[in-house]
Amino acid sequence: MKSIRENCGVFALYSTEPAAHEIYQGIDFLQHRGQEYCGIATYDGRIHQVTHHGKVLNSFTDRDLRNLPGQWGIGHVSLRERQPVKWQSLMGDIAVAFSGNLLNAEALMQEMMAQGRAFWRGYNIELISMLILQERDPVAGLTALAGKVRGAYSLVALNQEGVYVARDVYGFRPLILGRGPGKFAVSSESRALQNLELEPVRDVKPGEIVLLDRRGFTTLKQLESPRRAHCAFEWAYTASIDSVIDGLPVLAARNHLGACLAQRDAREGGPAADLVAAVPMSGIGHALGYHAHSGLVYQEVFLYNRYADRSYTQATQVAREQMAKRKLSVLHHAVRDKSIVLCDDSIVRGTQILNKVRDLKAAGARAVHVRVACPPLMYPCDFGISTRTYEELMARRYCFQGDITNMTQLRDLEAWVAARIGADSVRYNSLEAFVEALGLPREHLCLKCWDGRRPWPVSAAGAF
Ligand code: SF4
Secondary structure, X not given: OOOOOOOEEEEEEEEOOOOHHHHHHHHHOOHHXXXXXXXXXXXXXXEEEEEXXXXXXXXXXXXXXXXXXXXXXXXXXEXXXXXXXXXXXXXXXXXXXXXXXXXXXXXXXXXXXXXXXXXXXXXXXXXXXXXXXXXXXXXXXXXXHHHHOOEEEEEEEEEOOEEEEEEOXXXXXXXXEEEEOOEEEEEOOHHHHHHOOOEEEEEOOOOEEEEEEXXXXXXXXXXXXXXXXXXXXXXXXHOOOOOEEOOEEHHHHHHHHHHHHHHHHHHOOXXXXXXXXXXXXOOHHHHHHHHHHHOOOEOOOEEEOOOOOOHHHOOOHHHHHHHHHHHEEEOHHHHOOOEEEEEEOOOOOOHHHHHHXXXXXXXXXXXEEEEEOOOOOOOOOOOOOOOOOHHHOHHHHHOOOOOOOOHHHHHHHHHHHHHHHOOOEEEEOOHHHHHHXXXXXXXXXXXXXXXXXXXXXXXXXXXX
């Protein structure tokens, strides 16, 4: 079976008017969540579907949108696979799309294959669809799905009734409801709602199953949620800065994380710098928070190429490096002879930050002090963000055994990273500072990137 790790976004609309054009805009506003594939399915007595390899604006045509009639539908953007997927079943026609990743997909598929089921490509979406469709109706199917899978999913399913919406019982991936005159919508991020002049109403609760139809939002079932485990990386990096996720604005979260780095520098007699700058785009909120707390001048030092993709979503290291180079160019006049505090959201492999420090120094920067909003990344994500492995994680290469558990270890790691990337100093937020800056209860967050813990108890067999 393929080892798929999705990074993606979903959008759905139920409207009194043809829906395709707004769904098209909705998934475009979620493009940062996945740039490889996009797709829309609508319903007007039967399901119509168009998917593409490529970005939304580059691949959908007027003709595509004309071929998507109907007043309700779902859309998807993805890094790794085409969705929505359309099925004919005893339940009737249905199209399904989801954001997330399942951990026990392999075991479930083996179990189902032993019962005579067949899979086409072994993608998570096939398994999810089959688990839903083997029940008598969508609610029973979504309930069965929650009971069987371990992992993250924010899901939309389209049929003759409207759009079914479900979030896994931990609420890993975001999902928010919105409305406007004659319209009801759901989106992976609130920015798609706001930019379509829809009012964000509330987050879908972990374990909640909702139907969007002409009556609005109806909670059809609330499954038991053992605890929340919202992905903390959403606020630090993944989500767009204009979104609000589970009640916490991404901008405020990044400002707080940047302020926290400034506080640490103030406590520890940090660098006498001339300016604070960001690695665009996801470092900007952190740098502004650093600036607001420290009073240090905020200055852009990189010009962002809006036509380049997020480099981590490229499939190979060579492609990632080429894309990172295309993405940012140095504003030479702003950096010459300057001592710079450079804020970034996280260090994954270390390649990009090494290149940025090198570029700034080549342009004449006197010193570059790197400040990182996230604590050192020690574990790969199991729940649908990027394709990191242990071997790729820079901090894991340093502490190949054990985690960072105190400030002495953190300082040792920082000195090691600074030497490798050519920075004059490196500081990360500690995990404690990171959680405090987000301001959400620790037990409501997934922090597995940093502490290695999945949110459920380890079974006797050690599974999952
Ligand atoms: S492992 Fe990391 S990226 Fe994945 S859901 Fe948890 S916090 Fe988010």
